[in-house]
Amino acid sequence: MEEASSEDQLDPARELAHAIRLRSARMVARHGFGYLGQALSSAETFGVLAAHWWRPGRDDLVISPGHYIICAYAIGVELGLMDEAALETYGEDGSTLEAIGTESSPVVDLTCGSLGQGLSGAVGFALAARLDGEPRRTYAFISDGELQEGQTWEAATFAGHHHLDGLTVLLDANNSQVDGPIDTITTIEPIADRWRSFGWDAFDVDGHDVGALHGAIDQAVASERPAVVIARTSTLRGIDALPVDADGHFIKLPPEVADAAITELEGR
Amino acid sequence: MRTAPFEVRLKPYGTALVDLAREREDILCLSGDLTRQCEVDLFREAFPDRFINGGMAEANLVGMAGGLARRGYMPFLHTFGVFATRRAYDQVAMAVAYPNLPVRLVGFMPGVSSPGGPSHQATDDVALMRALPNMTVVEVADATETRQVVAEIADLPGPVYLRLKRGEIPVLFDDDHRVDLRQAQVLRRAERPGGVVLVASGMMVAAAAAACDVLEDHGVPTTLVNVSAIKPLDAATILDAVASADLVVTAENHSVVGGLGSAVADVLAQAGSTPPLRMIGLQDVFASGGKAATRLFERYGLSTSDLVWAAWAGLGLAAPAPKVVPPPVTDETYAPV
Numbered sequence: 001m002e003e004a005s006s007e008d009q010l011d012p013a014r015e016l017a018h019a020i021r022l023r024s025a026r027m028v029a030r031h032g033f034g035y036l037g038q039a040l041s042s043a044e045t046f047g048v049l050a051a052h053w054w055r056p057g058r059d060d061l062v063i064s065p066g067h068y069i070i071c072a073y074a075i076g077v078e079l080g081l082m083d084e085a086a087l088e089t090y091g092e093d094g095s096t097l098e099a100i101g102t103e104s105s106p107v108v109d110l111t112c113g114s115l116g117q118g119l120s121g122a123v124g125f126a127l128a129a130r131l132d133g134e135p136r137r138t139y140a141f142i143s144d145g146e147l148q149e150g151q152t153w154e155a156a157t158f159a160g161h162h163h164l165d166g167l168t169v170l171l172d173a174n175n176s177q178v179d180g181p182i183d184t185i186t187t188i189e190p191i192a193d194r195w196r197s198f199g200w201d202a203f204d205v206d207g208h209d210v211g212a213l214h215g216a217i218d219q220a221v222a223s224e225r226p227a228v229v230i231a232r233t234s235t236l237r238g239i240d241a242l243p244v245d246a247d248g249h250f251i252k253l254p255p256e257v258a259d260a261a262i263t264e265l266e267g268r
Numbered sequence: 269m270r271t272a273p274f275e276v277r278l279k280p281y282g283t284a285l286v287d288l289a290r291e292r293e294d295i296l297c298l299s300g301d302l303t304r305q306c307e308v309d310l311f312r313e314a315f316p317d318r319f320i321n322g323g324m325a326e327a328n329l330v331g332m333a334g335g336l337a338r339r340g341y342m343p344f345l346h347t348f349g350v351f352a353t354r355r356a357y358d359q360v361a362m363a364v365a366y367p368n369l370p371v372r373l374v375g376f377m378p379g380v381s382s383p384g385g386p387s388h389q390a391t392d393d394v395a396l397m398r399a400l401p402n403m404t405v406v407e408v409a410d411a412t413e414t415r416q417v418v419a420e421i422a423d424l425p426g427p428v429y430l431r432l433k434r435g436e437i438p439v440l441f442d443d444d445h446r447v448d449l450r451q452a453q454v455l456r457r458a459e460r461p462g463g464v465v466l467v468a469s470g471m472m473v474a475a476a477a478a479a480c481d482v483l484e485d486h487g488v489p490t491t492l493v494n495v496s497a498i499k500p501l502d503a504a505t506i507l508d509a510v511a512s513a514d515l516v517v518t519a520e521n522h523s524v525v526g527g528l529g530s531a532v533a534d535v536l537a538q539a540g541s542t543p544p545l546r547m548i549g550l551q552d553v554f555a556s557g558g559k560a561a562t563r564l565f566e567r568y569g570l571s572t573s574d575l576v577w578a579a580w581a582g583l584g585l586a587a588p589a590p591k592v593v594p595p596p597v598t599d600e601t602y603a604p605v
Contacts, residue, residue, distance in 0.1 A: 103367050110338065114362045120328045121363060124335015127320065131296075131341070151359070154328035 010048075013210045016078055017047030021238050022265040023074035027090040028251065029258035034091065034099055037235030037248035038068045038143075041174035041207070045141070045231045046071045048213040049170060053221065054139050056081055060109040060125040062140040064118020066101030067249075068172070069111055073097055076107035116149025118142060119169065123155050126167040126226075137166050137221070144173040147188045153198070159226040160199025168220045169200075169228040172207065176235045176248040195228045207231025208238075239264060269445075269455055272478060272594075273601035274438035277411035281374070281432055282307025284418035285344060286314045292422065296336060298322060300329050300347035305434060306376050308346050326356040333371045334363035342370050342422065348382075349375025349390030349431055353397055360427075365400040368426045373397075376434040378407070378470055379521030379550070380564035386554040390431070395526025397429040398499045405499040406449060407431040409473035410440035413447040413496065420449050433471055438602035440474055449497040452505040456480055456492040461512035463489025464579040465543075469498055469528045472519035472548070472570065475604035478592065479575035486590045488579065489513075498528050503535040510536070515582040516545045519575055521565075524549040546578045565605035572604055 024039035054061055056079060063072055073090065076082035086106075089095035096104035101111030110121045122140035129136040146152050159167055173191060175182050182188060192202035201223040203216035213231060220227035235248025241260035242251065253261065289295045289311065297311040297319045312319040322329035326347060333343040345352065352375040353360065364371045375393055382388045397405045404424055408417050414437060421428045452467075455477065464483065468476035473494050483490040491509050495501065510516050516536065518529035529547035536542040550568055558564045565571055573592045580589035597603045 110335065112362060114358050117327075117331050117359060117363055120331025120359070121335040121338075123328070124332040124337075125339060127332065128336050128339035128341060131318075132339070151325075151327040151331065154325035155331065158322060158325065158328055158332070 010210045010214060012051040013044070013047040013214065016051045016075065017043040017210065018265070018268060019078045020046055020071050020074040022262070023077065023087060024070045025239065025258070025261050025265055027070060027073070027087055028253050029262060031091055032254060033250060033252045035067045035070055036251040036253060037174070037176060038065070039070050039074070040237050040239060041176070041233035041235045041248070042068055042071055042141070042172045042231070043238065044208050044210050044213055045170050045172060046075060048210050048217060049139060050075045050079065052214060053217055059137040059139060060122070061107070062110045062118045062122040062125070062138065063101060063108050064112050064140060064142040064146060065115055066111045066113035068141065068143070069101035069105050069108070070099070072105065072107040082106045116146045116151040119152050119155035122167060123159050123164060126159070126164045129166050130164070137168065139168050139170065141170045141172070144171060144175065144182055144188060144191065145177040147191065148186055156195065156198045156200065163224070164226045165224050167226040168217065169226070171228050171230045172233055173230050174233045174235050174248065178249050191230050199225060201225050201227035202230060203227070204230045205232065207233035269440055269477060270442065272474065272603035273597050274410070274440055274474070274603065276436035276438050276600065276602050278436065279307040279310060280411040280414040280437050281418065282310040284415045286310050288419050288422060289315055289318065292342070294340060294342045295422070296320060296341050296343045298329055298333055298343050298345040300324060300326050300351060302347050302376070306346035306374065326351050327359045330356045330359040331363045334367065334369055337369035337371050338367070342372065344372040344374055346374045346376070348377045348388060349393045350388060353390065353393040353429065357396055361400055364427045365402050368402040370425070371427050372421055373427065373429045374432060375429065376432050378431050378433060380555045380568055380570065381433060381471060381521060381561045383558045383561055383564060385557040389555055391523050391550050391555065392526065393429070393431065394498055394520070394522050394528065395530070398526060398531065402426045403499065404428045404497065406497055407470040408447060408496055409470060409494055411437040412439055412441040412443065412445055416447040417496070420447060424449070431470060436602060438474060440477070447496055450502070452502040453494045453496070454491060454505065454509055455494050456490065458489035458491045458513070460489040462514050463491070464515040464517055464583060465491040465493060465510045465513045466517050466519060466575065466579070467493045467495060467506060467528065467532055468519040469495045471521045471604070475570070475572045475575055476519050478572040478604055479579065482572070482576050482590050482592055483579055488583065490579070495528060498531055501531045501535060506532060506535055507539050507542070510542055513543050515543050515579060517548060517575060517578050517582065518545065519548040521570060522549055523552060525552055544582065546582045548575055548578055562605045570605070
């Protein structure tokens with residue numbers, strides 16, 4: 001287990017988070033709208049995970065909500081797993097980089113557009129690793145909206161019962177879904193206690209604080225149970241140029257806002 | 269092919285899966301809380317480390333099967349057919365069919381073979397699975413085919429839905445019979461032109477064979493085709509069989525919407541200039557419960573008599589149609605209704 005990291009040690013995570021925001025803004029700017037809010041809320045989560053924990057080609061990475069796949073494309077380029085030029089095809093006709101993740105999505109081992117399905121696939125990966133007797137880990141990224149889907153809890157039940165300690169869930173709690181803030185539609189709290197009641201360890205942290213995220217993932221990986229890191233986040237985080245009332249699920253990015261956002265990010 | 273009443277076997281599927289798993293370490297057995305009912309208590313005893321019980325959570329079970337298949341395993345997933353397909357349809361579509369993974373969905377208790385009511389009767393499972401790209405849909409007719417089909421589907425590319433009768437499984441075929449997933453099998457070919465072609469799958473093969481006997485006895489040239497792979501359907505054999513016939517009758521223990529009858533209709537319509545078609549099956553209804561499956565086969569028009577009547581009327585022969593005399597059945601034997 002790593003010791004609580006110094007600021008310098010976390011710089012790669014911060015840089016990756018910044019790159020996720022900038023590359024995502026550029027991808028979405030070409031279309032004028034898209035899943036930018038997902039990248040803004042999860043940038044630090046993916047930054048810490050990819051910079052410090054996930055070992056590509058060895059550990060399994062699941063991005064359950066395919067709307068976050070834009071983060072994988074950005075990470076893929078940053079880690080040299082895919083060609084930078086491919087990002088220009090994001091969401092275009094005939095591209096393998098679809099706006100909602102598909103079977104052609106690079107970088108990840110599994111992504112799902114139909115929400116609430118990814119954790120079950122991740123449980124399958126973790127079971128396979130156990131059957132293989134390999135120390136391969138499974139990192140499953142899921143969203144708070146997916147807690148409305150019953151299948152998420154079916155998977156949580158199974159993983160808790162079988163003590164699948166090779167499974168770590170990163171849960172982006174951005175309180176955003178298509179029809180508005182999640183808490184105005186259904187109550188999903190208390191998130192951490194719900195997971196604990198299923199036999200999981202749960203760590204509830206500020207999802208834009210890389211130090212807090214690092215410490216939580218460290219504990220989650222070390223846990224003898226399956227564990228979830230709940231990252232409390234905002235879909236507008238990190239770009240002041242966005243209107244405060246922007247729809248975080250599907251952000252509109254007209255040219256003047258896009259230019260301002262990208263200029264702002266490039267200035268950091 | 270033997271004649272009714274047929275002797276029965278117990279657990280031909282479960283036995284065959286254990287045999288295959290001895291040779292193939294990639295095979296895993298997944299159960300959704302219906303382990304004995306799906307004959308895989310045998311697997312649980314033989315290979316406890318490769319047996320995974322997901323409980324009553326079919327969506328998760330299918331999703332886990334997808335994950336395991338992506339990591340080199342071949343999951344055989346067991347539950348009742350209605351839960352394997354209708355209950356977890358989006359999961360089957362997205363976690364198994366779309367990525368074209370070698371998951372074997374094994375659904376027991378087809379159609380009205382259960383008196384458990386619409387909640388337990390798989391009456392649209394074939395239609396649902398046929399609609400999915402990459403999916404192979406298989407239904408077998410007896411214990412001999414059941415025993416053989418396990419190894420046959422293991423070697424198919426992509427996902428498979430295998431539809432199996434539960435409980436006492438009749439033996440229609442001798443051991444020299446081979447189940448065929450590449451071709452529809454012409455079990456009996458009419459020796460004269462005209463007459464009817466009966467195209468049947470699963471439990472309706474025994475009924476169609478009985479109907480075949482009655483019709484031939486009454487002078488109607490009758491060809492009998494056993495379809496094991498409903499998808500992909502062997503169009504060539506079916507078109508060849510119907511070429512000189514005056515009528516085609518399909519028989520399925522399933523809704524006539526989207527199942528074998530629909531699949532045959534697709535083939536006939538696209539070929540053009542084929543005989544008219546009558547479909548035996550559930551006529552777009554949910555089947556109400558009953559004390560015994562035999563009563564449901566009668567009530568919903570899935571009996572041997574229904575097949576004979578459909579052929580007789582469809583050929584424009586003068587009423588009444590010949591009467592079907594069912595063979596005597598004991599607790600140890602099986603005959604179609």
